[in-house]
Amino acid sequence: MDDIVHVNEDEKAFGRLEKLGITTHEQLLLHLPKGYVDCTKFYETVEQLFIPDEVRIYRVKVTHQPDLKSLAPPRIELWVVDNLGTPIKVTCFGLIEPWKHVKAGSVVYIRGIAGTWTDKFKHKTDVVINSPELIDPDDIGKVIPLYRGKTGVVSVEYISRQVKQFLPKIASTVDYLHRYFDGAKEEDILKGSKVTQFKTMAEFVYALHHPKDLAQGMDALDAARRIAAFEVVWTSQKRAMQRPDPKSVIRIDDKVVNEMASRLGFSFTEDQKKSIKDITEGLKRPYPLNCLLSGDVGTGKTAVFAVCAAAARARNARIAILMPNLLLVRQTEEKMRLWYPKMPLVSLVSGSPQPDFSINPVVIGTTAMFSRIKKAKWSVDFLVVDEQNKFSVTQREQLRSEHTNVLEATATCVPRTAALVMNSGMDLSVLQETPFKKRIISRVVTYPERKKLFEHIGKVMESGGQVAIIYPNVKVTEKNKESKAKADSENKRYYGAHAKSSAEDAFKVWDKLYPGKLCLVHGKMTDEEKVKLVDELKQGKYQGVLSTLLLEAGVDVAGMISLVVVNAGRFGISQLHQLRGRVARQGGTGYFFMYEPDEIDELTLERLKMVESEPNGFKLADMDMEIRGFGDVAEDSTKQSGTVKSSVFTNIKIKPSDLREILSA
Numbered sequence: 001m002d003d004i005v006h007v008n009e010d011e012k013a014f015g016r017l018e019k020l021g022i023t024t025h026e027q028l029l030l031h032l033p034k035g036y037v038d039c040t041k042f043y044e045t046v047e048q049l050f051i052p053d054e055v056r057i058y059r060v061k062v063t064h065q066p067d068l069k070s071l072a073p074p075r076i077e078l079w080v081v082d083n084l085g086t087p088i089k090v091t092c093f094g095l096i097e098p099w100k101h102v103k104a105g106s107v108v109y110i111r112g113i114a115g116t117w118t119d120k121f122k123h124k125t126d127v128v129i130n131s132p133e134l135i136d137p138d139d140i141g142k143v144i145p146l147y148r149g150k151t152g153v154v155s156v157e158y159i160s161r162q163v164k165q166f167l168p169k170i171a172s173t174v175d176y177l178h179r180y181f182d183g184a185k186e187e188d189i190l191k192g193s194k195v196t197q198f199k200t201m202a203e204f205v206y207a208l209h210h211p212k213d214l215a216q217g218m219d220a221l222d223a224a225r226r227i228a229a230f231e232v233v234w235t236s237q238k239r240a241m242q243r244p245d246p247k248s249v250i251r252i253d254d255k256v257v258n259e260m261a262s263r264l265g266f267s268f269t270e271d272q273k274k275s276i277k278d279i280t281e282g283l284k285r286p287y288p289l290n291c292l293l294s295g296d297v298g299t300g301k302t303a304v305f306a307v308c309a310a311a312a313r314a315r316n317a318r319i320a321i322l323m324p325n326l327l328l329v330r331q332t333e334e335k336m337r338l339w340y341p342k343m344p345l346v347s348l349v350s351g352s353p354q355p356d357f358s359i360n361p362v363v364i365g366t367t368a369m370f371s372r373i374k375k376a377k378w379s380v381d382f383l384v385v386d387e388q389n390k391f392s393v394t395q396r397e398q399l400r401s402e403h404t405n406v407l408e409a410t411a412t413c414v415p416r417t418a419a420l421v422m423n424s425g426m427d428l429s430v431l432q433e434t435p436f437k438k439r440i441i442s443r444v445v446t447y448p449e450r451k452k453l454f455e456h457i458g459k460v461m462e463s464g465g466q467v468a469i470i471y472p473n474v475k476v477t478e479k480n481k482e483s484k485a486k487a488d489s490e491n492k493r494y495y496g497a498h499a500k501s502s503a504e505d506a507f508k509v510w511d512k513l514y515p516g517k518l519c520l521v522h523g524k525m526t527d528e529e530k531v532k533l534v535d536e537l538k539q540g541k542y543q544g545v546l547s548t549l550l551l552e553a554g555v556d557v558a559g560m561i562s563l564v565v566v567n568a569g570r571f572g573i574s575q576l577h578q579l580r581g582r583v584a585r586q587g588g589t590g591y592f593f594m595y596e597p598d599e600i601d602e603l604t605l606e607r608l609k610m611v612e613s614e615p616n617g618f619k620l621a622d623m624d625m626e627i628r629g630f631g632d633v634a635e636d637s638t639k640q641s642g643t644v645k646s647s648v649f650t651n652i653k654i655k656p657s658d659l660r661e662i663l664s665a
Contacts, residue, residue: 017162019153021650025166026176029205031159031650032224033145036217037111037133040141044083046114046127057111057135060088065104068096078102080110088114088127098134109135143211148651163209174201180648181234193230194662195223224649229658231648247403250283250381252311260310263339264303269433272300278429279308279407283382289405292388295431296617297581298438301409302332304431305384308407309362310340317381319362320369320399324390326350326527327534331556332386333364348372349527367391370398380404387578410617430618436587440580442612444568444605445595453593457544457562460591461517465561466537467544469510470579471503472570474522474548506566507546518544549575558586568594569604573624576611 022028042057060080067077076092076099090110092099102108112132118125147163149156174186181189186201197219198204204223211217257280261268268276275293282289295301309319323329326349333347346355348365355361357376363369373380380399385391388408400406408426445453460467507520519542521533537545538557545557549571563583565571571579576594584590594608614620 016154017159019150020148024176025162025169026173027650028159028162028166029170029173029209030176030648031147031163032208032221032652033217034148034651035146035221036211036214037135037139037144037146038214039109039135039139039144040213042109042140046082046084046086046088053113055111055113057109057140058082058088058114058129059107059109062102062104062106062108063087066099066102068100076100080108086127088129089117090129090132093131102134109137109140111135143214143217145209145211145217167206167209170202170205173205177201177648181231189227189230192234192662193223193226195226197223224652225654225658226662228649228652228654229662232654232659233662235647244286245288245403246286248288248381248405249286250312250315250317250405252280252283252315254280256314257307257311260307260314260340263310264307265339266435268303269300269431269435271295271431271433272304275304275429275431276307278427279304280311282427283308283312283405288403289382289407289427291407291427291429293407293409293429293431294618294621295409296434296615297578298434298436298585299431300435301386301431302335305386305407305409306332306336306339309382309384310336310343312382313343313360313362316360318360318378319382319384320373320380321362321364321384321386322369322391322396322399323364323366323386325366327530328386329364329366330531336362336364351527367395367398373399383407384409386410432616434587436584438584438587438590440584440590440592440615442580442592442615443594444608444612445564445593447597450595450597453564453595456591456593457564458514460562461514461543464543464559466540466542466557466559468557468560468563468582469506469544469546470563470565471506471546471548472567473502474504474524503546503548510544510546514544518542518546521545521547523548549579556585557582560585560590561588562591562593564593564595566595567597568608569596569600573607573611573620576608577617577620580611 017023017028020031022031039057042059044059046058060082062078062080064079069075069077073093074096076096078090078092078099080088080090082088110129110132111134112129114127114129116125117128145160145163147156147159149159177189178184178186189201190196190198190204195204197216198207204220207216207220208224211220257276261276275295279289279291279293282291293301293304295304305321309321313319321332323332329347329349333345336343336345344359344361346352346361346363346365348355348363348369350366350368352365352368352372354372354375355363357373357378363373379401381403382405383399385396385406385408388396388410396406396408457467457469503520503522507518510518519533519537521530521537523530525533533542533545534557536542540559560583563579565576565579568576580592583592594611596608600608610623611620614623
């Protein structure tokens with residue numbers, strides 16, 4: 001958009017609009033009003049106005065000179081009468097400057113809510129209007145747009161004047177919109193945005209700033225919301241329209257796929273078979289694969305991407321599997337060595353030596369693989385990102401070149417990914433069936449219910465089952481203690497680590513209750529300690545484990561029946577769902593408890609209740625997207641969540657519900 005002509009008129013003053021993201025008059029006309037004031041109708045008698053909380057415009061005559069009160073905050077009082085002579089007391093707070101110029105005997109238009117006030121001492125009831133707005137007589141008979149200014153930088157009045165000045169140049173704003181959408185026809189933009197109220201973009205833009213009535217103004221704002229949502233869809237679909245790249249093609253024969261699948265030694269669900277087919281077919285296309293494998297916890301994602309990776313390796317493709325932690329790397333490495341003992345495979349974690357890339361191994365590892373692969377100048381053909389919600393966009397792009405095929409696997413995807421899938425920016429393959437029939441009972445538990453929870457934990461261990469108790473912090477530091485003491489002294493709530501949220505402090509208590517039956521595992525231990533303790537837990541040496549989020553991502557303990565998350569409100573939706581997936585790995589009934597020993601706010605409780613009621617990971621991601629927003633879906637964006645500002649309009653935020661409306665049939 002280098003050809004946009006910048007405004008020369010009153011350049012210094014216009015430059016202030018840059019604080020609002022406005023640098024051209026084309027953009028100025030895309031700065032939306034926050035609403036409208038309907039000045040087409042006014043009332044002259046107070047009797048017509050007694051509708052509770054309804055704002056009306058009154059035409060009144062000032063009977064006394066306004067009286068400025070020297071109070072804090074300052075205010076002005078004046079008396080006016082309607083056309084029947086009914087006296088009305090008007091009190092103005094805050095913005096009092098316009099009222100200083102009102103003279104006794106003048107006729108004014110004021111906008112506010114009429115009511116009554118009774119003086120109990122004088123036994124008198126007056127008609128009153130508090131904090132009304134003074135309306136310009138020239139605006140009567142019109143619908144006036146209300147703009148957003150910026151205190152101390154750009155006034156609302158200045159924006160209004162500039163809009164009026166540049167409204168005749170509406171054709172250049174329409175041209176700007178055409179260029180933004182790569183020259184798309186305006187009827188296609190309006191159709192894609194599901195805008196039916198306006199036949200042309202010029203009619204739409206004009207109605208934003210000069211509607212013929214209130215209904216048309218609101219229609220114009222609704223159309224702007226739809227066009228902003230369509231912009232997100234358009235951006236995502238543009239991302240999906242990749243250029244052909246012959247280097248991305250990995251021609252995998254179906255016989256090879258079937259052979260690699262048979263080596264696992266168990267039957268696949270229909271969902272798994274379809275996902276393997278979807279992914280391997282995608283690898284054959286002359287476009288880099290960009291696919292999300294959304295498999296709920298326990299649906300066999302590892303088996304799916306392992307078969308695809310092994311089949312691609314059989315065609316001499318370079319394979320890298322990125323994982324969030326050492327325990328998951330070790331677990332996946334063990335499985336793949338068992339399934340494919342002759343396939344070259346290396347694991348790369350912190351401290352691993354530089355491997356021999358000349359044998360083209362399948363690389364499994366944490367982010368420690370980045371430097372090793374970069375050093376070897378080893379270009380990845382097929383990248384699998386497991387538990388993609390654990391990595392930032394920047395991290396996931398580290399190993400990606402123009403030809404790299406990417407498969408991201410997760411049980412609860414981050415909002416940006418959910419939006420990309422929804423908009424056709426990514427392919428989607430879904431796993432819903434589980435190899436084992438299982439039922440996980442999820443509950444939010446509060447402090448008064450703690451006794452029943454502890455009894456349940458004891459019964460599980462007595463019956464030979466295993467439990468996990470997850471805490472948000474490893475230990476309490478001196479800095480934590482100081483912060484808590486300060487919060488207590490200021491009577492503020494403290495959200496940091498404390499004794500009740502610390503795994504190390506809690507372990508001392510639990511170990512006294514169940515001596516030798518529980519182990520403690522957390523991220524500050526050495527790799528050797530973590531691997532040893534988790535192996536012993538899997539072997540049944542311990543009946544339970546106290547841990548932090550270390551157990552969140554993909555760690556399988558076959559005997560795990562119950563899992564309790566302490567201070568669950570501190571965990572995100574994705575984290576809680578992943579933790580829930582650690583129970584009943586081999587089928588049967590599992591229990592997942594979100595324990596909150598402290599009072600929590602309504603939003604936090606709503607989030608926990610959401611996890612309690614919805615077992616499906618992809619639906620949870622969808623609900624999470626509605627709460628947090630979906631991030632920026634532009635190709636070069638790294639923002640994964642949060643409401644997104646439109647790139648077309650300077651002051652509108654796009655919500656996931658807007659997106660769904662555009663995508664619905």
